[in-house]
Structures are given as C-alpha cells and as structure tokens.
Amino acid sequence: MEQGLGGKRVLVTGASSGIGQAVAEAMAAQGAVVAVHARTEARAKDTIDRIAKAGGKAFPVAADLERTDELRAMCEAAIAKLGGIDVVVNNAGVADLSAVTDMDERFWDWTMNVNLKAPFLVCKHTLPTMIAQGKGGVVLFTSSTNGKTADAEWSAYNTSKHGIIGFMRCLAAEVGKHGIRANAVCPGWAVTKMATDLHHKMADAAGQPYEDFFDASMRANMMRALIPAMDNAETYAFLASDRARFITGQAINVCGGLCYW
Numbered sequence: 001m002e003q004g005l006g007g008k009r010v011l012v013t014g015a016s017s018g019i020g021q022a023v024a025e026a027m028a029a030q031g032a033v034v035a036v037h038a039r040t041e042a043r044a045k046d047t048i049d050r051i052a053k054a055g056g057k058a059f060p061v062a063a064d065l066e067r068t069d070e071l072r073a074m075c076e077a078a079i080a081k082l083g084g085i086d087v088v089v090n091n092a093g094v095a096d097l098s099a100v101t102d103m104d105e106r107f108w109d110w111t112m113n114v115n116l117k118a119p120f121l122v123c124k125h126t127l128p129t130m131i132a133q134g135k136g137g138v139v140l141f142t143s144s145t146n147g148k149t150a151d152a153e154w155s156a157y158n159t160s161k162h163g164i165i166g167f168m169r170c171l172a173a174e175v176g177k178h179g180i181r182a183n184a185v186c187p188g189w190a191v192t193k194m195a196t197d198l199h200h201k202m203a204d205a206a207g208q209p210y211e212d213f214f215d216a217s218m219r220a221n222m223m224r225a226l227i228p229a230m231d232n233a234e235t236y237a238f239l240a241s242d243r244a245r246f247i248t249g250q251a252i253n254v255c256g257g258l259c260y261w
Contacts, residue, residue, distance in 0.1 A: 010024075
C-alpha cells in the first residue's frame with residue numbers, strides 16, 4: 001500500500017459508486033482514512049468492503065444532499081469519527097438533460113441543490129475545523145468538462161458545473177492564507193453507471209442503437225479512449241497530496257483531450 005496520503009483524514013461525498021467510489025479507494029490505498037458518504041449507510045457498504053479488502057480504513061456517513069440538516073449532521077459525524085479533517089472531496093452530483101422550454105422548475109432546483117448548494121454547505125460545515133487545526137488542508141470538487149462548455153439541453157447541469165468552478169476559485173482565494181488549497185477535477189465521459197444510464201436515454205432519443213451510440217460518444221476525445229473512473233481518481237489523490245502543495249484555484253481536465261481549455 002502506498003502512503004502518499006498516510007494519516008490524512010478524508011471525507012468523500014457521493015462515494016457509493018462511480019468516480020466517488022474510485023476516489024475513496026485511491027485515497028485509502030495511499031494511507032488515508034476515509035469517511036465514505038452515501039445517501040444511506042447501507043449504500044456505502046460496497047465501497048467500505050472494497051477498501052477493507054485492500055487493507056485500507058473507511059467508515060460510512062449518510063445524508064440526503066437536499067436536506068441541509070442531514071448535511072450538517074453528516075459533516076459533524078465525519079469530523080468526530082475521523083478525529084478532524086484534512087481533505088474534503090465534494091464529488092456527489094446528479095446529471096440529466098432537458099430543454100429549457102420543457103424543464104420543470106423542480107428539475108432546475110434539484111440540479112442546483114445537489115451539484116452546487118450541497119458542496120457549499122459541506123465546505124461551510126468542515127472548513128471551520130480545518131482552519132482551527134492550523135495544519136492547512138485540501139478541498140476538492142468534481143466539476144466536469146461541461147463546466148467549461150455550452151451544450152444544448154444540458155443547461156441545468158452545465159450551469160451547476162460552471163458554478164462549481166467559480167465557487168472553487170473564490171474559495172481558494174479565501175482560504176489560501178490558512179494553507180488550504182482548493183481545486184476542481186473536470187472529468188469528461190468516464191465509464192460509470194451514470195454515464196451508462198445517460199447514454200441509454202440519449203441513444204433512445206436519437207433513435208440509435210445503444211452500443212454504437214455509447215462507443216462513439218464515450219470515445220469522442222483526442223485519444224479515442226474509454227476512460228475508467230480510477231484514472232480520474234488518481235488525479236484527486238495527487239491533488240490531495242503534498243506533491244501538489246502549490247496547486248490551487250485550478251480546474252484540471254481528465255478527459256483524453258475532449259476539452260483542452
């Protein structure tokens with residue numbers, strides 16, 4: 001087991017599957033103790049088991065990301081169980097597409113609450129402890145290449161991910177004096193359940209066979225590559241480590257060249 005994050009106390013939101021699960025595993029593999037957030041503790045079990053099998057340490061914390069009271073309690077529980085907090089990974093998010101003229105107001109609010117408001121609240125409830133510890137720290141966000149582009153029928157999702165980049169940069173300016181760094185990772189399409197579900201929906205709307213649509217869309221990058229979730233996770237682990245001690249305020253793409261700005 002690598003020890004690049006040895007002794008670090010880490011909270012990862014949305015860690016029951018996909019990129020969040022991969023991030024939790026990658027950080028535990030490098031010696032971190034990880035609080036694995038999911039909507040319920042039962043949903044975190046697979047990630048906990050995978051980390052334990054690999055010799056790492058992790059425990060579950062739960063919250064509905066649209067419930068402000070649950071979010072606060074989750075952050076407090078994570079800090080109490082970890083004995084402090086060194087790294088926060090705001091990964092949890094939702095994604096769906098809708099034309100503006102067809103979009104229900106609830107759809108917009110749901111996207112903003114989970115993708116933008118929840119990360120703000122997690123920061124609000126964890127940063128005071130991180131600052132008080134006086135040892136610096138790291139706050140990471142999952143944005144997206146969609147947080148840098150404009151795409152028809154993705155206005156709610158893209159807006160939330162653009163917002164995460166803006167929030168991250170303001171936060172980096174605010175907490176840098178405490179030795180705390182803030183960065184965002186911007187994945188392109190990665191091979192996750194969320195990507196699979198969305199591609200089924202998009203393929204149906206386009207009237208195309210799912211397998212052909214999925215392969216063409218997922219490989220629409222300079223490398224024509226399918227990108228595993230773990231390849232994103234390694235970037236988070238690097239940014240959380242002291243090797244990235246002067247990297248802050250950045251939105252870093254992991255997308256095989258799908259987006260290059």
